[in-house]
Amino acid sequence: MFNWPSGSSRAARASIRVGVVTALLFAAGGGAVHAASHPELDRFYQQSPAWGSCDEYAGGAGLSAAGIECARVIVPIDYDRPDGPTARIAISRLRASGARVASVLTNPGGPGIPGLAFPRRLAEKSALAQRFDVIGVDVRGLGASTPKVECLTPNEFQAQRQDLDVDNSPMGIAQTEGENADYVAKCVQRTGLELLGHVGTSEVARDFDVIRAVLGDEKLTYFGGSYGSKLGTAIAEMFPNRVRAMVLDAAMDPAADFLDPEYSVRGFQRAFEAYAADCTEHPNCPLGEAATAGLRNLLDPLIERPAATADPRGLAYPDALDAVTTLLYSEQTWPVLTKGLAELAQGRGDTLLTVADKLAGGVDTDLHNAVKCLDGIRHTDRAATAAADRRAREAAPAFFDGPGTGQAPLDLCAFWPVPPSSQPHVPVVPGLPKTVVVATTGDPATPYAGGRNLAEYLGATLITNTGFVHGAALQGNSCIDEPVLAYLIDLVPPAAITCGGS
Numbered sequence: 001m002f003n004w005p006s007g008s009s010r011a012a013r014a015s016i017r018v019g020v021v022t023a024l025l026f027a028a029g030g031g032a033v034h035a036a037s038h039p040e041l042d043r044f045y046q047q048s049p050a051w052g053s054c055d056e057y058a059g060g061a062g063l064s065a066a067g068i069e070c071a072r073v074i075v076p077i078d079y080d081r082p083d084g085p086t087a088r089i090a091i092s093r094l095r096a097s098g099a100r101v102a103s104v105l106t107n108p109g110g111p112g113i114p115g116l117a118f119p120r121r122l123a124e125k126s127a128l129a130q131r132f133d134v135i136g137v138d139v140r141g142l143g144a145s146t147p148k149v150e151c152l153t154p155n156e157f158q159a160q161r162q163d164l165d166v167d168n169s170p171m172g173i174a175q176t177e178g179e180n181a182d183y184v185a186k187c188v189q190r191t192g193l194e195l196l197g198h199v200g201t202s203e204v205a206r207d208f209d210v211i212r213a214v215l216g217d218e219k220l221t222y223f224g225g226s227y228g229s230k231l232g233t234a235i236a237e238m239f240p241n242r243v244r245a246m247v248l249d250a251a252m253d254p255a256a257d258f259l260d261p262e263y264s265v266r267g268f269q270r271a272f273e274a275y276a277a278d279c280t281e282h283p284n285c286p287l288g289e290a291a292t293a294g295l296r297n298l299l300d301p302l303i304e305r306p307a308a309t310a311d312p313r314g315l316a317y318p319d320a321l322d323a324v325t326t327l328l329y330s331e332q333t334w335p336v337l338t339k340g341l342a343e344l345a346q347g348r349g350d351t352l353l354t355v356a357d358k359l360a361g362g363v364d365t366d367l368h369n370a371v372k373c374l375d376g377i378r379h380t381d382r383a384a385t386a387a388a389d390r391r392a393r394e395a396a397p398a399f400f401d402g403p404g405t406g407q408a409p410l411d412l413c414a415f416w417p418v419p420p421s422s423q424p425h426v427p428v429v430p431g432l433p434k435t436v437v438v439a440t441t442g443d444p445a446t447p448y449a450g451g452r453n454l455a456e457y458l459g460a461t462l463i464t465n466t467g468f469v470h471g472a473a474l475q476g477n478s479c480i481d482e483p484v485l486a487y488l489i490d491l492v493p494p495a496a497i498t499c500g501g502s
Contacts, residue, residue, distance in 0.1 A: 040082040041076070041079070044074060044075055044076065045214070047214045049071035051071045052069060054092060054116065057144040060117075066120050068120060070144075071090075072145075073088070075210050077195060079203065085194065089138065089139070089145045089211065091138075092119055092135065092136040093133055094133065095129075096130065098131055101221075103215045104132040104133070104135065105212065106119065106137070106222070106224065107231050108121075108228060109226030110226070110228075111139070111201075111227045111368050111371040112363045112364040113362065116138055116143065116144060126475070126481055131488075132221065133215075135215065137211065139204045140198075140204060141370065149195060150191050151186045151369070152186060162318065164317055165179070166401050168407050169407075173407055173408070177409045180410070180412035187366065196370055200371055201234045201374075202422050204231055204234075205231060206238065208235055218244075219242050220239070220242055220243050222235065223474065223488075225248075225473070226249070226471060229251040229252050229437075229446075232246055233252075233427050234422075236458060240429045243435070244433070245487065245488050245491055246436070247435070247437075247488065248438070249472060249474075250446045250451075250470050250471040253450030254427055255453065258372070258376060259378070259379060259413060260379075261388055261392035262391045262395050263447075265392050265396035266396060267445060268325055268398075268399060268445075270444070271444035272295070274468050275468075276291030276292075276294075278331075279334070279338055284342065286298065292397050295324070303317045307344055309348065309349045310350055314353075315344075315352055320356070322356050324337065325444075326355055327340070328468075331467060331469060340355065369413075373412070373413035373416040374418070375423075378411075379413070380410060380414045388408070389407075390404055429457070432458060436483075436484060437461070437463070438451070438463045438465060439451020439454075439463075440464075440468075441466045443470050444470060448464075461493045461494055461495070463494065463499065464497070464498040465477070465499050479499035479500070483497065
């Protein structure tokens with residue numbers, strides 16, 4: 001999951017998903033199982049995980065019944081201060097059912113999506129767990145890992161979901177920026193500066209190298225999608241000699257400015273246009289012939305008044321927009337989108353509210369915001385921010401409530417209290433073995449061009465999937481899954497191929 005757009009300039013919704021550290025910050029590691037970058041880190045690399053039931057782990061209910069066990073791995077919060085405070089990273093393991101090749105560490109994306117249940121989802125859709133111990137990870141600051149990034153209480157989060165922030169008048173901008181500053185102040189108060197400054201992709205990459213060693217694997221086998229591809233790229237650059245095999249799906253361009261709102265919305269506009277073309281071929285499509293105008297005619301009234309639902313909250317404008325963009329992530333959910341928009345045309349919002357609720361429960365927005373602010377290019381120039389907002393509105397009119405006022409509020413990252421630990425750049429990966437990148441031509445969240453660029457940066461094989469979907473590997477498409485699994489098992493990279501369907 002990565003970067004769904006906002007119908008306003010609201011930062012927390014303008015990009016829900018994410019840099020890697022500059023080349024000077026990365027250190028190419030050695031090859032021994034327990035080799036640490038510095039001797040002071042040996043105690044972390046030489047742990048033995050105590051595997052047990054997942055039932056008492058946050059988000060772990062039902063995993064043990066599925067054959068998954070959980071443990072915790074201790075890491076330093078600040079790798080430059082290995083004797084300082086530590087974090088406990090929650091990991092899960094689904095053991096290989098057949099002849100084991102290695103462990104495969106995984107990341108489902110986000111940032112902000114818990115990973116403990118990811119091995120079960122991969123096993124349901126692919127044969128990965130037949131030959132690999134599949135490892136899920138709640139990255140630092142997230143889920144069952146401690147300490148957690150915490151900014152908003154549950155009640156505050158629910159209130160924020162209803163906050164419109166569509167007023168780009170000077171008064172409206174001042175209000176939005178005040179809310180952003182207040183959000184950041186709550187993060188500092190409830191989480192502390194030390195953790196807030198050390199949950200970026202560079203630290204998570206180092207955690208994954210520790211986990212690799214703790215599992216007893218000399219080299220890392222890795223599968224990551226969306227943000228997980230960005231994490232994989234960071235690992236590849238920091239530890240190229242410790243990588244055995246790596247598959248990066250729904251791949252992100254690590255050199256792209258993902259905090260630019262235009263980056264977030266172009267793909268969704270294309271996906272919406274493809275959806276609309278399909279919708280209008282069917283009777284009773286709720287959009288009409290002018291699809292973008294039709295969508296705005298359904299959404300804009302919600303700014304003044306939520307749509308009725310069985311839930312007394314009703315469907316507010318921000319939730320409706322989040323639901324629409326979420327349902328554009330895959331062609332398979334287009335029928336649900338049509339149902340939701342048809343209901344909205346009748347004044348009801350039940351289907352879209354259900355989707356928005358599921359989205360809100362599946363992503364940790366606080367952790368997501370912390371990572372994106374540590375990894376991204378912060379935009380503090382007001383003229384440049386307004387110009388970016390204008391470009392985004394022109395590129396994706398379906399997702400904005402109008403052409404704008406020529407002004408826009410600063411993103412919450414402009415108020416983040418600690419400096420970035422990463423910046424977008426082209427990775428340098430000397431000694432990296434052959435890897436595989438999977439990219440989809442109509443991916444709404446991570447543009448195909450970015451995946452193509454990443455494959456070039458890494459010298460990787462590119463598997464192209466055609467269609468409109470975010471994430472295509474290990475999802476049951478044999479054209480993709482068979483060469484990917486063969487590569488992971490035998491380390492023979494496939495030829496560049498193009499696969500049809502999503």
